[in-house]
Amino acid sequence: MSLETFIQQLTNGVSLGSLYALIAIGYTMVYGILRLINFAHSDIFMVGAYFAFYLIAVFRLPWLLSAILAVALTACVGMTIDRVAYRPVRNAPRISALITAVGVSFFLENLGLVTVGARPKPFQRPELMAKVVRIGPAAISGVSIWVPILSIGLVIILLYVIYRTKLGMAMRSVATDIDTTRLMGVNVDTVISYTFAIGSALAAAGGIMWACKYPQINPLMGIYPGWKAFTAAVVGGIGNITGAMIGGFLIGLIEIMAVAMFPSLSGYRDGIIFGLLLVFLLVRPTGILGETLKEKV
Amino acid sequence: MRRLLLSVVLAFVLISLGVAVYSAAPEPIIIGCNLEMTGQVAAYGQAAWEGINIAMQIVKPEALGRPVEFRLLDNKSDKIDTANASSRLIEKDNVSAIIGPMISGSMLSAGEVCEKKEVPIIGPTTTNPLTTQGKKYVFRACFIDPFQATIAATYCYRDLNAKTAAILSDISNDYCVALGNFFKQEFERLGGEIVSLTYCKAGDQDYSAQLTGIKNKNPDIIYIPNYYTEAALAVVQARDLGLKQPVFGADGIATEEFLAIGGKAVEGVMHTTFWHEKAAQSELSKKYVELYRQKYGADDEVNVFGALAADCYLIVLDAIKRAGSADPKAVALAIEDTKDLQVITGSVTIENGDAIKPVVFREVKNGKWDYKTMVNP
Numbered sequence: 001m002s003l004e005t006f007i008q009q010l011t012n013g014v015s016l017g018s019l020y021a022l023i024a025i026g027y028t029m030v031y032g033i034l035r036l037i038n039f040a041h042s043d044i045f046m047v048g049a050y051f052a053f054y055l056i057a058v059f060r061l062p063w064l065l066s067a068i069l070a071v072a073l074t075a076c077v078g079m080t081i082d083r084v085a086y087r088p089v090r091n092a093p094r095i096s097a098l099i100t101a102v103g104v105s106f107f108l109e110n111l112g113l114v115t116v117g118a119r120p121k122p123f124q125r126p127e128l129m130a131k132v133v134r135i136g137p138a139a140i141s142g143v144s145i146w147v148p149i150l151s152i153g154l155v156i157i158l159l160y161v162i163y164r165t166k167l168g169m170a171m172r173s174v175a176t177d178i179d180t181t182r183l184m185g186v187n188v189d190t191v192i193s194y195t196f197a198i199g200s201a202l203a204a205a206g207g208i209m210w211a212c213k214y215p216q217i218n219p220l221m222g223i224y225p226g227w228k229a230f231t232a233a234v235v236g237g238i239g240n241i242t243g244a245m246i247g248g249f250l251i252g253l254i255e256i257m258a259v260a261m262f263p264s265l266s267g268y269r270d271g272i273i274f275g276l277l278l279v280f281l282l283v284r285p286t287g288i289l290g291e292t293l294k295e296k297v
Numbered sequence: 298m299r300r301l302l303l304s305v306v307l308a309f310v311l312i313s314l315g316v317a318v319y320s321a322a323p324e325p326i327i328i329g330c331n332l333e334m335t336g337q338v339a340a341y342g343q344a345a346w347e348g349i350n351i352a353m354q355i356v357k358p359e360a361l362g363r364p365v366e367f368r369l370l371d372n373k374s375d376k377i378d379t380a381n382a383s384s385r386l387i388e389k390d391n392v393s394a395i396i397g398p399m400i401s402g403s404m405l406s407a408g409e410v411c412e413k414k415e416v417p418i419i420g421p422t423t424t425n426p427l428t429t430q431g432k433k434y435v436f437r438a439c440f441i442d443p444f445q446a447t448i449a450a451t452y453c454y455r456d457l458n459a460k461t462a463a464i465l466s467d468i469s470n471d472y473c474v475a476l477g478n479f480f481k482q483e484f485e486r487l488g489g490e491i492v493s494l495t496y497c498k499a500g501d502q503d504y505s506a507q508l509t510g511i512k513n514k515n516p517d518i519i520y521i522p523n524y525y526t527e528a529a530l531a532v533v534q535a536r537d538l539g540l541k542q543p544v545f546g547a548d549g550i551a552t553e554e555f556l557a558i559g560g561k562a563v564e565g566v567m568h569t570t571f572w573h574e575k576a577a578q579s580e581l582s583k584k585y586v587e588l589y590r591q592k593y594g595a596d597d598e599v600n601v602f603g604a605l606a607a608d609c610y611l612i613v614l615d616a617i618k619r620a621g622s623a624d625p626k627a628v629a630l631a632i633e634d635t636k637d638l639q640v641i642t643g644s645v646t647i648e649n650g651d652a653i654k655p656v657v658f659r660e661v662k663n664g665k666w667d668y669k670t671m672v673n674p
Contacts, residue, residue: 005509008512009506141537216529
């Protein structure tokens with residue numbers, strides 16, 4: 001492989017990895033606080049992309065405004081899902097919540113199929129995102145520059161919220177012990193509601209960025225990115241936000257480099273990544289940065 | 298007790314009335330539609346269903362003095378679901394024949410079921426040669442892949458003067474892998490060289506790694522024989538990465554989604570396909586184009602997949618009429634005997650389950666498919 005090609009592949013890897021990271025942050029945050037693997041995360045990702053699509057294509061709003069509105073709307077969807085699907089099973093065994101999450105995931109996918117149809121829709125990329133910049137030998141599309149910046153920025157904001165604000169303190173408290181938190185006079189349901197709002201907003205941001213990079217959206221678009229992000233979250237240490245970030249970049253780089261080194265195996269790239277997930281679950285289930293947990297779902 | 302008795306009597310009266318009304322009308326002949334309404338290639342199945350419905354306005358769904366009805370099942374573009382849908386249509390709905398699926402991989406699994414149950418199944422666009430090979434009940438209304446890929450390779454080598462080529466095919470679909478291989482065989486036989494042969498998988502959205510590898514090899518042409526979403530995303534990313542080579546595709550990209558997702562990036566992409574409205578000469582095709590435009594707007598591309606599915610409807614209807622019976626075995630024999638039947642895309646003759654059809658070349662120009670030429674077998 002020439003140096004030029006190598007640099008381009010590295011860029012490709014970072015660009016894909018940053019997208020995985022963006023999705024993985026939301027996955028891991030909800031898990032960190034509620035010990036719930038929110039399988040519907042990848043479908044909320046899809047919902048976010050569709051909101052942006054309709055705001056741009058139907059309501060003709062400017063791109064940035066549509067994106068912000070879509071994120072806000074998706075946050076509301078996240079809160080609604082929590083209210084309707086997760087709150088009733090909050091005191092049930094953890095496995096019930098997990099099954100509910102799978103149910104919500106299927107529900108959103110099929111609702112999408114019925115309402116917007118199965119055929120993919122073209123997502124309009126703003127000039128800022130579509131423009132291709134050439135840095136040295138590498139060609140980088142605008143979205144690949146913005147997504148890593150956005151991901152890192154969001155991680156910093158998220159860490160600030162969790163460790164420096166009152167809401168964050170309540171979230172960490174819920175993560176430690178829900179009943180005690182309730183006894184201390186904290187409205188646990190509100191805190192969890194906000195957790196889902198933030199998680200869903202992150203998913204929406206990921207969905208919109210994904211659609212800018214790969215300009216088509218369909219109701220099942222979230223499935224594979226969701227699984228990859230889940231893998232990233234596990235590899236980084238599920239529950240750990242910085243870990244999810246690192247995991248995302250790592251998964252993106254491994255995926256691209258595997259194809260780059262072994263082009264004849266390029267059809268099996270998902271297999272390589274999910275194989276890695278298996279290895280991590282067997283050898284180091286807490287991931288790179290994760291703390292040891294007594295209980296796992 | 299009296300109320301119970303009354304309701305029982307009432308129920309009997311209603312049932313016998315229903316039976317009386319029902320038996321007065323002739324029993325309908327059922328044709329199954331096993332189509333990709335959702336999933337990876339939803340555009341094909343939905344276009345096919347549109348096509349069948351338009352064809353029903355041209356030729357009334359009636360045979361042997363009985364009405365012909367359709368049972369539509371969604372196979373989710375999935376091989377296993379397609380096989381299951383076929384079983385259900387045969388066992389529960391007692392169909393005389395099945396139209397669909399649209400893609401070869403699914404036909405390989407559904408064909409197996411139909412062969413065992415001895416019910417004819419006809420794929421509008423299942424181009425892989427293996428689907429009908431050695432089978433008496435599996436048919437197709439289109440040409441086969443070796444023909445399409447050979448012609449594509451010859452065109453690239455001779456007319457576009459390409460001496461080196463790269464192939465990016467979807468490893469999870471029999472259709473894509475086989476097309477890539479047929480193209481490779483012919484291109485190398487002509488004296489060309491395949492400098493890069495890489496794969497992707499259905500549902501993949503990132504092709505940057507494969508395309509960077511291709512860019513490094515700098516081929517004269519890139520052959521992408523994949524379905525529309527995957528192909529469009531690959532072309533967009535190829536242009537983003539600065540690959541300027543012409544891209545050649547196969548029949549799978551003939552959807553509006555390819556043009557919409559690809560946007561400016563797919564300008565100049567060429568492909569081989571079954572039909573184009575400009576190649577429509579018969580009365581039947583003109584009528585079809587007219588009705589299509591009425592329903593879907595004057596600017597809309599008349600979808601090839603819909604036209605081929607409409608062909609299947611006409612082939613099956615004609616076979617039932619000639620067989621003089623709705624018995625699946627008789628219908629299968631009659632389909633095999635189809636000769637010079639006028640259908641939407643021209644005239645069709647079926648031999649060993651395969652339709653003998655020309656290949657059409659098209660190129661994307663100003664966001665539309667532009668008809669170039671037609672090659673007869």
